Each structure stands twice: as C-alpha cells, then as structure tokens.
Amino acid sequence: MKNILLSVTGCFLLFLSSNINAQLLSNGNITSGLADTNYFMDASNFEGLANKSYGRGLGFPRTDLTSFVFNKATASDEVVVSDFDGMVVYNSATGNTTAGQGVTTAVVPGFYYFSNPGNPGNITNGKWIAIGGNSGGSSDKINITSNETATHTLINNAQVYAVKGTFAASGTSTNVDIPSPAGMKGMYGITIYKAGSNTVYSRDLYSYTLGTANGNAVTGSQSMSVVYPAGTYDYVLEYLK
Template sequence: MILLILNTYEKKLLTAILLVGSFSLAYSQQGRVGINTVTPAATFDVQANTTNNSLPDAVLVPRMTRAQLEAKNTAYTNGSGSANQNGALVFISDVTSGTGTGKTMNVQAKGFYYYDAPNSVWVAVTPNLKVSVGTSETPTNTLVGASQIYAIKGSFNANGTSSSVSIPSPVGMTSLYSITIYKTGSGMVYDRSLYSYNITSTPNNAVTGSPNMSVIYPSGNYDYIMEYLK
C-alpha cells in the first residue's frame, strides 16, 4: 500500500484537478463544453465572467491581413468532409495589401468574413461594410448571385438644355447595375434613373435621360457612381 501525505496546497490542487476531470468527462459525455458555466446550453457555451472586471470577455477568431489570408488560398477548399472549411470565420485587420481578387474579391474593408465553400469565396459577415469608391474600379461588398458588383466614380458637365448624359462604360463591363448622380460639392442625389446603356458598339456608354424627355439637368457640374457587373 502506498501512503500519500499531502499538504494543504497539494490537497486543494488535487481536488481542483479531480473536479476539472469530472466536469470534462461529464461534458464530453453530453457533447457540450462550457466556459464560465457548469451547465452549457449548447455544444460550446461561453458566458461572461461578471465577477472579475479586470478580464475582458470575448471570443477571438483568427486575425490577419488580406494578404495573409490570400496566402492560405489553397488551404480553403470547396470539397467535402475534412477538406471543407465552409463557415470558417476570420477577422481581417488590413486591406491595403493583397490583390482582393478570386477568393478574397469581397474582402474590401476591415471586418469579419466567413468562407462560402460552395462558391469558393469569402463573404462579409456585415454586408454593408463601407467601401470607398474612387475614380478607379472598386469591388463592392454586393453580389448578384455569385457575380461581383463593381463601382467607379466619375463626373460630367450639363449645359442646362438637354437631359441626355453620356457616361463612358468601364472596361470589361458586361451589365449595368445602377447609376447615382449628384450635384458636385453638395452630395445631394439628383437622379438614379437609367434609360439605356450600350456596351457592344460605338459609342460605348451609358445614357441617362433623353433629349425627348422634359426633365433637364440644370447647368453645372455633376458627379456619379456607376455600379456594374463584369
């Protein structure tokens, strides 16, 4: 027979280990894991520790830049079983690096993204993440089916005598999604109308309004945001 003589500290440590072991066994049998709770209400239940305000309460997912996520492109597949990362969650902390194409074509702003394995693309958890649209082509966080919506900013001058405005179509555009026109310097939306567009022959442009229409753009400068598919 082996006799163990334990001091008070060792007794407490042993008791804690036995309790943790018994809890782990109980929860593994239930298929549930709890943090800060002995009665998890789901497969994984994390509850706040409201008795210790010196410790932050949160769940941290992997945090990385867009370029770092793109470096792992081949690790995320659209297969099945162990090769399927459908629903994987990451937080993107920076989008100034990387290409923002392919699997990361929707990663255009900081925030949470999940992996949509069937479409082999990362999708913003918050779809209205802000994207700054400039005079160069900008991928937005909007999808039509599996097709990416792009946006570009431009400007034109109206002479006050015609409502017909010709706006050049961006290179590669296959279909127009919308045009928003607003007065330069005011930010006031003037028009979201679209009557026709032409991307297959000269002139290769989008046309808002018509000379036969009674609505005429007042003389002045206007800015526009064109959204399109390609």
C-alpha cells in the same frame, strides 16, 4: 489509412510546435471532458475566477483579407471537411478580398466568417461576410470611390460592382461621357447627383453604350432624353462583369 496516419502525426507535430514556439497559449490546463456533448470547446468555468477581468477574451491573429489566400490543399476528408464554410477571422485591412479566393468582397476591419455551403472541394462561390457591426456600427457600409468597389449585392451569384465618377454637361447636348469600367458587361443602376447640393438629378439614363467613346451616355429617362444645364455632375455607376 495512410492519409489518416499522416494527419494524426501532423496534428501531433503541430501540437509540439505550438508548445515549443508558444504560438498557442491557454489560461490554464486543457482537458478533454466534453465527449458526447454539443460543445467542441467551453471556457465558461472561468466565470468562477475572483478577478472578473481574467479569462474572458479570445485572442485572434490579425488577418489581412485583401491579401489572404486559402491553402486549398487542406480541404480533404481527413483535414478540413467543411471546405472553410464557417471559418472566422479578424480582418485588419480595408479594401477588396483577393481575386480567386471566393467572391471578391469589400471588407473593413472587423470579424468576418466565410460562407461556403454546398460547395465541396472548391471556394469559388464562397464569400466573406461581416459579423455584427463592422466599420462604425454598420456591416453594410462600403466606401465607393473612383476605384472599382465590390458591393454587398449579388445577382444570381454575380457580383455587383460600383464606381464613382464625374461628367461635364455642355448645356446643349444630351450626350455625356460615362466610360465603362474594365470588364463591365451590363449596367445595374446609376445615380446622378451634385455633391454638396442635396440634389439627385436622376437614377436613370435615356441610353448607354458600353465602352469609353466620347458621348457614350445620353441623359434623361427611358422615355425621353433631357439636356442637363451646363456644369459638372457626380455619378455612381453600378454594374456587372
């Protein structure tokens, strides 16, 4: 009961501070007339305004999901009962979400919701998911660079990462250098190609040894090793940590 009273008091103080500091504004009076309905909020009455540009938008504060940190102290029965599942933000940054704030995820500017069903009291397995068409019309678009990038793929809830690199082939040896990124525990896939040539050489290796030793990768397929012509090759390595 004490916690409930504190919560009610806190909400009242928040309401006062919102009005005093003008942090929350409305385009008219707010009334409580939706009891026993499916709505928690409704603004459809604005359709009756003569100016059809008024009362149509919902303003979101910009959120940088690459540095955003949940205040997990509010995740209780009296304050946030959803464990942030379904929370919506407008993200203004490009990069990866903050480590320890659910599954690390690549994000671009746009709307995201936090998916965290069935995880009472924690956010470990929660993930920010793009709403609609972020970044040029595709919410599935990520930019893989020489820096570690979290992809949109999970395997048994384990995040798949990707990194872009190059290696030099001697033309006489099948051994090439494809160093393992820090923390890599297993390869998920690899694509070897030459940028600008429209040529994909392989989506496989004959063998791969975790680590950063010279010649840790052997070019070819699972059945045989192959000597690549001398030159520089591009690759995208997908992996688990």
